[in-house]
Amino acid sequence: MSTHPLPPFPAPTTTPTGVRAGRSLSALICVVAVGAVTACAPSEGAVAPSPAAAVAPASPGAGASRGTMGAPGIGDPDFPSDGNGGYDVQHYDLRLSYDPASRKLAGSATIEAKAVQDLTSFDLDLHGLAVSRVTVDGGAAGFTRNKDELVIEPGRRISNGDRFAVAVDYSGVPEPMRDSANLGKYGFISTPDGAFVTCEPNGAKTWFPSNDHPSDKATYDFQITVPEGLTAIANGEMTGTPQTKAGKTTFVWREKHPMASYLATMTTGKFQVRTGTSDKGLPIYAAVADSFHGSLDQLFTETGKITDYWSTVFGPYPFSSTGGVIDDYAAGYALENQTKPIYGGFSPEPTIIAHELAHQWFGDSLSIGRWRDLWLNEGFATYAEWLWAEHAGQYTADSAFRRYYANAADPMWNYPPGTARASDLFGSAVYNRGAMTLHALRREIGDDKFFPLIREWTNAHRYGTVTTQEFIALAERVSGKNLKELFDAWLFQPRRPAPIT
């Protein structure tokens, strides 16, 4: 995600320049959010896992159990009702039909899962929409709604370890999530010609029933039907030519690599599309709303170039294609939707593309198991902006670090980025102080250890779930140094760390 966390650089209070004038498009929410940082959370015990860490999900579906009833939350201490316990989703098969004129969505979702406890009932997350039918392994199942929980009672008891398939038929007018403390509006957002779909952190439930938390990743098949003339864009690759019948066109997409629910999309509308391959042969899918037609070639070219470059810095690209989408909905932010970052109403400059594509490694392939570890996504993606600027000859990562560091009054010093807060998940400290943490580490251990560490990190945890503690442990192993003080000062203390040497 890049949003408010893409502040003007350098900090406006120190050196106003136009270096990142483009950022003003995405800086709107930031100003509000940063201004709201009036108090700091105390350090949570720094490098040692906090007590909350002990209850964080160690594996998908590990939320606290209530006997044989799957828990209504997966166990994230800061988002207690997000996700669900008792099962681990393997695959989503989503058949969706959307009509922009009536704003009606009709869906049939089949979710293949594995029980991690005995289950007489379990939950899916679903926001609004009317459920007409639920089956489990083909047999009718009972269901009730409780706010955003869809509680399902299968006709038979599911035993720990069983694989089962739950199918949900549903329809209605999707309503996006609204959270003024975070992004404002997110999830399924209808537009005049379709929908802009960006779901971080928990907006997948606005358009399909899911285990809506990044600690339960799964593969996806999408079959999306829209009025003829529109394009439906999802993750992964198209598995065939779109088929048109009776004035409607169906697009079929498959994401065969594990994906967090918030990275799934079914963005639809009038788009101009360019496909091809990068210099290294990776397929590219770029799409822009008609009003951004002048940006299509640049989006295509920069996306290929940057993906190829990151694969030399961060390790092999984790997915089967890369891409990007510019929609004409003025979200003021971008989101790293898996294989196809989406830019909400602006033509992104290369550093923003670099940020979103870095997330394909940090956030998408390697996912966090609890939202407070968000710096592992955003600190890395922000540092990637600095690395891209350095590569492109704009400015060095070291100069970016020093300019941020020089602003002693920056509120981010009060905010330990190692513990992102639910009430301000996308606070600037998570981004900028998170990136500074990586630069401080790079200076401490040197480039000859830092870059192999990053590649080892993406390789060891490819498609997996990661924690801050695991990163610290790997950094110590690769460098042979005790780094606890460094990480404690940069990630967990509510004050500006001592200068780096």
Ligand SMILES: [Zn+2]
């Ligand atoms: Zn981001």
